[in-house]
Amino acid sequence: MTTKLFGDPIPRLEDERLLRGQGQYLDDLGNDALEVAIVRSPHAHARIVDIDVDPALDVDGLVAIYTWDDLDGPLAEPLPLLIPHPTLTHSRTPYALAKDEVNHVGEAVAMVVATDRYIAEDAASRIRVTYDPLPPVVGIAAARAAADLVHDDVPGNVAARMRQSNGDADAAIAAAPHRISLDLDIERSASTPLEGRGVLARWDTESARLRIWSSTQTSTGLRAAIAARLELSLGQVDVLTPDVGGGFGVKIVHPWPEEVLVAMAARALGRPVKFTEDRREHFIAAAHERGQQHHVEAGYDDEGRLLGLSVRFWHDNGAYTPYGLIVPIITSTQLLGPYKPGAYTVEFDSLYTNTVLVTPYRGAGRPQGAYVMERTLDAIAAELGLDRTAVREANFIQPDEMPYDHGLIFQDGKPLRYDSGDFPASLEKLKKLVGWDDFEAYRDQARAEGRRVGIGIGCYVEGTGVGPYEGGHVHIETTGKVKVATGLTSQGQGHQTVFAQIVADELGVPIEDVEVVTGDTRRFPYAVGTFASRAAVMSGSAIALAARRARAKALRIAAEALEASEEDLEIVDGIVQVRGAPDSRIALGTVAVLSNPLRYAFDEASKAATQFAVGDPTKPPVPEGDEPGLEGRDYYSPNQSTFANGMHAAIVETDPDTAEIRILRYCVVHDCGPMINPRIVEGQIHGGVGQGVGGALYERMAYDEYGQLLNASFMDFLMPYVTEVPEQIEIDHLETPSPLNPLGIKGLGEAGIIPSSAVFASAIEDAEGIPIRSMPISPSELFELRRRHGKDGDRG
Amino acid sequence: MAEPTHAIRLHVNGVAYDLDVPARRLLSDALRHDLELTGTHVGCEHGVCGACTVLLDGEPVRSCLTLAVSVDGEEVTTVEGLAAADGQLGPVQQAFKDCHGLQCGFCTPGFLTTITAGLRDNPDPTRDEAREMIAGNLCRCTGYQNIVASVLRAAELSASTGGSQIPKHAGVSQDLPTASGAEGDGGGTP
Numbered sequence: 011m012t013t014k015l016f017g018d019p020i021p022r023l024e025d026e027r028l029l030r031g032q033g034q035y036l037d038d039l040g041n042d043a044l045e046v047a048i049v050r051s052p053h054a055h056a057r058i059v060d061i062d063v064d065p066a067l068d069v070d071g072l073v074a075i076y077t078w079d080d081l082d083g084p085l086a087e088p089l090p091l092l093i094p095h096p097t098l099t100h101s102r103t104p105y106a107l108a109k110d111e112v113n114h115v116g117e118a119v120a121m122v123v124a125t126d127r128y129i130a131e132d133a134a135s136r137i138r139v140t141y142d143p144l145p146p147v148v149g150i151a152a153a154r155a156a157a158d159l160v161h162d163d164v165p166g167n168v169a170a171r172m173r174q175s176n177g178d179a180d181a182a183i184a185a186a187p188h189r190i191s192l193d194l195d196i197e198r199s200a201s202t203p204l205e206g207r208g209v210l211a212r213w214d215t216e217s218a219r220l221r222i223w224s225s226t227q228t229s230t231g232l233r234a235a236i237a238a239r240l241e242l243s244l245g246q247v248d249v250l251t252p253d254v255g256g257g258f259g260v261k262i263v264h265p266w267p268e269e270v271l272v273a274m275a276a277r278a279l280g281r282p283v284k285f286t287e288d289r290r291e292h293f294i295a296a297a298h299e300r301g302q303q304h305h306v307e308a309g310y311d312d313e314g315r316l317l318g319l320s321v322r323f324w325h326d327n328g329a330y331t332p333y334g335l336i337v338p339i340i341t342s343t344q345l346l347g348p349y350k351p352g353a354y355t356v357e358f359d360s361l362y363t364n365t366v367l368v369t370p371y372r373g374a375g376r377p378q379g380a381y382v383m384e385r386t387l388d389a390i391a392a393e394l395g396l397d398r399t400a401v402r403e404a405n406f407i408q409p410d411e412m413p414y415d416h417g418l419i420f421q422d423g424k425p426l427r428y429d430s431g432d433f434p435a436s437l438e439k440l441k442k443l444v445g446w447d448d449f450e451a452y453r454d455q456a457r458a459e460g461r462r463v464g465i466g467i468g469c470y471v472e473g474t475g476v477g478p479y480e481g482g483h484v485h486i487e488t489t490g491k492v493k494v495a496t497g498l499t500s501q502g503q504g505h506q507t508v509f510a511q512i513v514a515d516e517l518g519v520p521i522e523d524v525e526v527v528t529g530d531t532r533r534f535p536y537a538v539g540t541f542a543s544r545a546a547v548m549s550g551s552a553i554a555l556a557a558r559r560a561r562a563k564a565l566r567i568a569a570e571a572l573e574a575s576e577e578d579l580e581i582v583d584g585i586v587q588v589r590g591a592p593d594s595r596i597a598l599g600t601v602a603v604l605s606n607p608l609r610y611a612f613d614e615a616s617k618a619a620t621q622f623a624v625g626d627p628t629k630p631p632v633p634e635g636d637e638p639g640l641e642g643r644d645y646y647s648p649n650q651s652t653f654a655n656g657m658h659a660a661i662v663e664t665d666p667d668t669a670e671i672r673i674l675r676y677c678v679v680h681d682c683g684p685m686i687n688p689r690i691v692e693g694q695i696h697g698g699v700g701q702g703v704g705g706a707l708y709e710r711m712a713y714d715e716y717g718q719l720l721n722a723s724f725m726d727f728l729m730p731y732v733t734e735v736p737e738q739i740e741i742d743h744l745e746t747p748s749p750l751n752p753l754g755i756k757g758l759g760e761a762g763i764i765p766s767s768a769v770f771a772s773a774i775e776d777a778e779g780i781p782i783r784s785m786p787i788s789p790s791e792l793f794e795l796r797r798r799h800g801k802d803g804d805r806g
Numbered sequence: 807m808a809e810p811t812h813a814i815r816l817h818v819n820g821v822a823y824d825l826d827v828p829a830r831r832l833l834s835d836a837l838r839h840d841l842e843l844t845g846t847h848v849g850c851e852h853g854v855c856g857a858c859t860v861l862l863d864g865e866p867v868r869s870c871l872t873l874a875v876s877v878d879g880e881e882v883t884t885v886e887g888l889a890a891a892d893g894q895l896g897p898v899q900q901a902f903k904d905c906h907g908l909q910c911g912f913c914t915p916g917f918l919t920t921i922t923a924g925l926r927d928n929p930d931p932t933r934d935e936a937r938e939m940i941a942g943n944l945c946r947c948t949g950y951q952n953i954v955a956s957v958l959r960a961a962e963l964s965a966s967t968g969g970s971q972i973p974k975h976a977g978v979s980q981d982l983p984t985a986s987g988a989e990g991d992g993g994g995t996p
Contacts, residue, residue, distance in 0.1 A: 021903055028908060029885075029899040030886065031843070031886040032845065033911050033912075037838070037848070070808055202946060204857055204913045205847070205910070253910075255911070258946070289851055289855075501910055697946070699949050700945075701946065723854070724849075724855055729946070732953070735949050
């Protein structure tokens with residue numbers, strides 16, 4: 011009997027290779043390739059007066075130098091605006107190499123190609139660029155003040171202004187028994203995968219084809235973009251995604267300047283060319299996220315029920331807007347979390363600054379939204395003297411209200427309509443897990459010992475599995491092995507494992523016989539990409555549907571071969587057999603042989619499928635409407651996103667003298683629907699929580715007034731080591747299935763990080779009795795806050 | 807003018823390699839690009855992330871902060887050398903597999919080498935000592951929970967198989983036939 015694998019925490023199929031050092035990350039490929047170094051702007055804002063490459067020309071090993079003047083046709087145009095929006099009235103995107111002006115430190119100005127990276131950097135360091143510096147706009151305050159402009163032709167530095175509302179929030183607030191207003195800030199952080207960006211291109215002169223390997227989150231998107239820029243037909247370009255050393259959002263942007271330039275150079279030079287980003291480049295030339303300022307007005311009743319909520323916020327989009335307004339749109343909609351304010355209005359400005367561009371980083375605007383909403387509810391609880399969880403309960407959407415429509419438009423252009431969730435049950439689980447009701451006793455005990463502790467909570471809803479679609483292909487080979495392909499890419503999520511689990515179950519084959527390929531446009535050319543916690547929902551569903559097609563065909567052919575009824579057949583361990591009469595059986599591999607009528611035999615198995623061996627001589631070998639081969643291909647294209655949800659609680663201790671913040675406990679209740687592999691689910695949550703700790707307590711992008719990023723290294727950007735993360739992350743699950751897809755699953759990749767700033771702000775505020783209105787918060791900042799609130803020396 | 811090079815011999819996972827490298831060539835680049843042992847990864851190039859950690863005469867070092875010419879004649883162990891001679895995963899590798907100690911896998915080789923040396927020095931670490939053992943390596947995927955679990959599991963596995971050792975390779979001595987540069991077998995287990 012084949013054991014059901016869906017829900018089984020099996021070890022990952024990917025691991026053996028990676029543990030032996032046999033992974034193939036981008037820079038592990040193309041050892042014969044020429045290598046690239048980029049000359050980057052040292053100024054945040056400047057006009058380029060002159061680029062003198064002459065001093066570099068006698069560097070031994072130099073192959074080519076490119077500046078904007080060397081680009082032509084579509085290559086010389088600004089890079090694409092990937093996600094246009096009607097309110098994005100002043101979109102600006104960069105050139106692959108800067109033309110006339112640079113708008114952030116790190117912007118690409120020239121590309122050097124040489125025999126290796128050392129030589130390329132030697133040559134790059136000799137190129138003399140003369141700049142005429144312009145006043146830089148750094149930070150949201152400067153962008154709003156607009157004394158200086160990032161782009162001359164963008165008034166007020168405003169790329170977009172967008173407003174959505176459901177009901178008359180201002181009237182509801184005015185009429186409410188209680189009102190509150192808050193200003194809430196959050197600073198920049200970034201995805202910061204351990205492997206930076208990278209791209210390798212090979213141009214095959216004989217076949218006039220380009221092959222690209224990129225450390226990307228979208229191979230099909232990159233393929234289309236490269237083809238367009240290089241004026242190639244899609245059929246001339248293949249994109250393969252090798253092992254990717256983490257993505258977390260930043261690698262969804264495409265095409266990066268380097269991707270276009272490396273492809274161009276490979277074709278022009280007729281030699282493979284590679285770019286491998288170094289760590290400093292990743293800080294100053296990739297993408298950041300999170301930086302926003304928010305102003306909240308809320309009206310509420312005696313139970314803390316939100317009658318009206320009005321949020322105005324300012325989003326720092328950096329120098330350019332290639333990814334459109336996705337991040338602020340998500341903040342503006344997902345801010346609502348599991349709650350249903352009587353009326354809601356949100357308006358944001360997306361603002362240019364002379365800093366690295368801003369695109370989604372794990373959570374993608376949700377951490378800011380959860381932070382704003384949860385801070386607001388905590389403030390209301392404090393005003394009313396109510397328990398913070400009671401205020402949340404008063405505002406929850408109830409299970410019997412699902413599907414719940416917020417009357418807003420989500421990031422995918424579809425209604426913000428929750429499909430499932432049981433928020434009261436989740437809160438109950440969380441309170442039990444963390445011991446919420448017993449905390450005051452613990453606080454008293456700690457206080458008696460001279461210790462200061464606090465508890466915090468944060469709830470969120472995460473729109474996952476956004477469209478438009480993904481596809482899957484399942485091919486049962488004559489060996490009985492099953493080859494599965496889907497177009498989206500993998501960056502460590504364990505797709506090979508979970509997709510194989512799905513297929514093994516659907517087909518009734520041993521998982522060892524299933525091999526999954528992702529992100530290779532040769533194997534599956536139609537796809538969107540890996541972002542928005544969508545891979546399991548989208549490709550998982552598509553692959554399940556494809557496997558069901560392959561199964562249906564296998565049963566049809568086997569029924570004929572076994573002279574049995576399809577309904578009486580089952581597939582066990584790769585064998586189709588008559589239920590209750592297992593002697594009447596045929597292996598799936600043999601069914602695959604029968605599915606493909608042959609003229610020529612090439613091995614023992616194929617002899618069984620030649621024209622004198624099979625088929626009804628009175629009928630066409632491949633019946634009308636049928637296809638040769640035992641394959642299934644299908645797509646999953648939902649009408650809307652699924653909505654996962656979760657609630658986190660943390661207990662922290664703050665040092666009365668040093669203001670050091672220690673995490674004593676961290677608890678997670680999470681609902682991503684049925685779990686395909688609970689081990690992988692928990693791993694994703696662990697990772698999200700770890701990153702969340704970084705974002706809440708350590709990480710920030712320290713720009714000075716000149717737009718120089720002062721901490722562009724791992725020495726200075728404080729990414730958590732093991733010493734900074736909770737010793738244990740306690741997890742409980744709720745599995746409310748989504749009605750929207752065949753497996754009932756909801757996404758989870760981003761979940762762990764979403765409520766972190768909300769949770770830690772809540773816990774630190776609870777410990778200190780000082781309102782926390784800006785995150786992240788360092789010990790120095792907490793120390794300073796204490797001074798300002800006259801609480802230094804307070805041993806609480 | 808071509809850059810001057812220096813003849814060095816590296817013993818990597820028991821295989822001797824003769825190389826001509828410029829003085830500035832990093833050990834990480836020599837391993838990855840001259841010997842094509844790409845299991846050693848480079849995450850920051852300034853010695854902070856630990857992904858490039860290899861064992862130099864048994865001690866963990868950052869190969870991105872080490873010049874290849876400075877380790878002429880020394881014994882280097884990379885992730886490719888951690889499996890047993892018969893091809894079985896080493897105890898630390900097996901523990902990572904058992905405990906889901908890796909996600910994207912990019913930082914993993916540095917953790918594996920670091921822990922291999924750590925368990926040799928402290929075969930039975932407490933949970934706190936396990937955390938301490940990996941406190942110099944960055945991982946962006948796992949939140950470290952399952953890496954700590956992997957350290958403890960690796961200690962168990964090692965105890966049951968007679969201690970965590972850097973696998974003994976047949977060819978540590980200078981007398982062995984040498985491979986030159988990229989023509990080395992690149993395998994690690996001769």
